[in-house]
Amino acid sequence: EKNYKNGMILIVLRRGLEKNKGLYLLLEAFKEAFTKNPTLSLSVVGTKLDSIEGVTYYENCPREKTLDLFIKASLYAMPALFEPNGMVYIEALACKTPIMGLNRLAFPEFSGEGKYGFVVEETKKSVSDAILNAFSNPELLRQMGKNGQDFVIKRFDWNIVVNKILNKNEYN
Numbered sequence: 691e692k693n694y695k696n697g698m699i700l701i702v703l704r705r706g707l708e709k710n711k712g713l714y715l716l717l718e719a720f721k722e723a724f725t726k727n728p729t730l731s732l733s734v735v736g737t738k739l740d741s742i743e744g745v746t747y748y749e750n751c752p753r754e755k756t757l758d759l760f761i762k763a764s765l766y767a768m769p770a771l772f773e774p775n776g777m778v779y780i781e782a783l784a785c786k787t788p789i790m791g792l793n794r795l796a797f798p799e800f801s802g803e804g805k806y807g808f809v810v811e812e813t814k815k816s817v818s819d820a821i822l823n824a825f826s827n828p829e830l831l832r833q834m835g836k837n838g839q840d841f842v843i844k845r846f847d848w849n850i851v852v853n854k855i856l857n858k859n860e861y862n
Contacts, residue, residue, distance in 0.1 A: 692761070692762075692764065692786050692787075692832070692835060693762075693764070694764045694828035694829075694831040694832045694835070695764075695825075695828045696731075696762070696764055697727070697729040697730040697731055697764065697825055698731050698733065698762055698763045698764050698765070699720065699730065699731065699732045699733070699763065699764070699765045699766075699767050699821065700732075700733045700735070700759050700760065700763035700765070700766050700767070700782070700787070701713060701716060701732070701733070701734055701735070701766070701767055701768050702735040702736055702756060702759075702760075702766075702768075702778055703734075703735070703736045703737060703768070704736050704737070705736060705737040705749070706737075708737055708739070709771065710770060710771050710772045710773075711768055711770045711771075711773070712768055712769030712770045712771060712791075712792065713734065713737070713739075715769050715812065715814065715817060716732070716767055716768070716769055716817060717732075717739070717742060717745070718814045718817075719769075719814045719815075719816075719817030719818040719821060720732045720742070720744065720745065720818075720821065721742060722814060722815075722818040723818045723821040723822050724743065724744045726822060727822060727825060728744070729825075730744055730821065730825065731744050731745075731746065732744060732745045732746070732767075733745075733746050733748060733759050733763065734746070734747045734748065735748045735751060735755075735756050735759060736748070736749065737749060757785075760781060760782055760785040760787055761785050761787075763782070763785075763787050764787065764788075764824075764825070764828075764831055765787065765788055765789075765790060765808075765821070765824050765825075765831065766778070766779070766782035766787045766788070766789045766790065766807075767789075767790040767791075767817070767821070768789075768790070768791055769790065769791055769792045769810060769812065769817055770791060770792065770795075770797075771792070771812075772795075773791070773795060773796070773797070776796050776797070776800050779791065779797070779800040779801075779807075780800070780842055780846055782838075783800075783806055783807075783835075783838035783839055783841060783842045784839060784842045784843075784846075785839070786835035786836060786838065786839045787835060787838075788806060788807045788808070788824070788831050788834035788835050788838060789801055789806060789807035789808075789838065790807050790808040790809075790810060790817070790820055790821075790824070791807070791808075791809065791810070792809075792810060792811070792812055793809045793810065793811055794812075797809065802837065802838070802841060805834065805837055805838075805841075806834050806835075806837055806838030806841060807834060807838065808820040808823070808824060
């Protein structure tokens with residue numbers, strides 16, 4: 691059972707995509723949220739920037755470590771300016787980790803219009819407020835995580851995807 695009271699936020703990206711994936715915005719928002727809730731922590735997988743209190747960087751870590759972080763995280767936050775396929779949101783939801791992203795492109799759909807995560811605007815305040823809101827209500831995180839995992843299992847299980855492709859049916 692996941693501990694939704696641990697204050698752990700996760701973002702996974704590749705070096706060089708920090709701006710596109712919203713890392714700079716997330717870091718600024720995290721610093722603001724951290725001043726109000728110092729139990730928060732942010733794990734950044736895939737790149738390393740300047741040291742910030744509460745932030746741990748995992749550069750060149752094995753896939754097993756990334757999976758462990760997905761499982762332990764209580765919130766996956768990636769306020770991406772550009773996210774071509776959104777698979778990382780699905781990976782988070784599969785691990786019962788609610789998601790946070792910008793109100794643009796396909797993110798609102800991935801979040802179930804807010805059922806499985808937090809849809810935010812592209813501002814430090816919006817992201818910071820969403821982080822603080824998320825960790826003020828662990829029961830909400832737990833419910834979002836469960837609903838998100840159910841959504842992923844019902845829509846993205848490989849057997850379902852293959853059958854949809856073979857039958858040329860659209861997703862329900």
